[in-house]
Amino acid sequence: MTVQAARPARVDRAQDRYTGSYTQLSAAVKESGLLQRRYGYYWTKISLTVVALAGVVAGMVLLGDSWLQLLLAAVLAVILTQFALLGHDAAHRQIFRTSWANEWASLGLGNLLGGFSLGWWQHKHSSHHANPNKAGSDPDVAPGVLAFTPYARAERHGLGRYLADRQAWFYFPLLMLEGLNLHVASMRRVVSRTPMKRRRWELALLLIRHLGYLTGLLLIMPPGTAAAFLGVQLASYGLYLGGAFTPNHIGMPTVPPNLKIDFLRRQVLMSRNVSGGWLVHFLLGGLDFQIEHHLFPSMPRPNLRKLQPLVRQVCAENKITYTEKSLPAAYATVLRYLNKVGLAARDPFGCPLAAQMRGAGPDLLDRQTARPTR
Structure with missing residues (x-):
């Protein structure tokens, strides 16, 4: 029945x-x-965020080899998260009237600036919107590192169950890895054989974003400082972006x-x-x-x-x-x-x-x- x-x-x-x-x-x-549509709101917000990004890049160039760069890394994470949230709005077709304009805006704000794949995000997020918190349908509560449902916890044994029962202690530290996870998951989706619209554009924009970012860091600061900068930026990005969706x-x-x-x-x-x-x-x-x-x-x-x-x-x-x-x-x-x-x-x-x-x-x-x- x-x-x-x-x-x-x-x-x-x-x-x-x-x-x-x-x-x-x-x-x-x-x-x-x-x-x-609220064109005035979105054009103002996008423009101010771009200006803020340009200001941080200028500050990075002026500081050069300085550990004060790590402060700018945290600020950069905030700006990139704002771009990702704007990409979220565009992917939901909130910014423009036409689908194609929102798609290209999301590719620019998400892929090129935020560093995540539009195709990967739409597949995951659309399933979430259709069935929020529904086991087996919402990927956001699917079993993974954390157990979001009692059924997921019940399937674990030994150390896995012990950690699941205390997972709140390391939830926010794990969010610091979410930025890296987002970039990796996006690249895996783009290079996979899964059908995807505008795959070549997505791949090209992600490669330009990641390779251009890494090249810029190495041109501005020594490798050690660049590695520390990247680590702080990724951790802050994951913590902020994950923390925005957590509640x-x-x-x-x-x-x-x-x-x-x-x-x-x-x-x-x-x-x-x-x-x-x-x-x-x-x-x-x-x-x-x-x-x-x-x-x-x-x-x-x-x-x-x-x-x-x-x-x-x-x-x-x-x-x-x-x-x-x-x-x-x-x-x-x-x-x-x-x-x-x-x-x-x-x-x-x-x-x-x-x-x-x-x-x-x-x-x-x-x-x-x-x-x-x-």
Whole structure:
């Protein structure tokens, strides 16, 4: 018997209600004009980031053989992360109206400046957006160095399980390797036999980026200083970029492979917003409005804040939990979750919808989602 066949009629009616609510929300968003492009915002942001990059390069040339270069390495990591976040926006078609313009913008901002492959990112990130926190479908919670779900932890034994139970202790140190991992994974994807659009362009841009960067470092500073500079930049880049995505979904409910959820609840219940004003919005590149971004991925970053009241209203009307926390509270939740994976209970999934489908009662979702969390 499939999950759908086992669902009570009340659940089917609830699914229809949530689907209708998202349809109404989508219509209201289209009428509001929030999906219109924000060319002034993006051209200003791209231009200022390019100026900042030029300033860092000029500083590197002026400093020459100096260990003060390591400070500029950290600053460069921040700038490159901003380019990567802009590449993320372009890949979601937030910047321009046409697909080809967004694609080429993403190739320039992502491949040439951020150092990651557009094709690799789209394959991975599209799967995540379609099924956030769903085991077997979301690559962001797939088994790897870390165990993001209790099932992944349960499959480990010996030292692997011991480390998984204490993985929060080395989560942020591991993020320092994420920059290197991103570059390696991108190159592996580009040179593989996996079908990819614009493969030659992607490969050419990545080679220009990496070889040009390394050549520039060796022309500006001695090999030892250049190696230290590269290490600091990669570690800072991975920590910042990984840290920007960390608060979004980790610690939110995980979903079993056979559970089907309507689009509205799938995106809201599995996502977490981060409060903190303009500084957090700048640092996270719009990912602080993760719920709104998942509901309308092509909406320009600066419009997400204006969308938030509409989404809150729909969630309140349908008794769907809308989760928002400060950045420190979000990180604390993530670390607690990582250390408690598989240990808090025998039930491997903390998703109230999964409990509902297993016979816990058709009104369980309403009881668990009646009070929004902050």
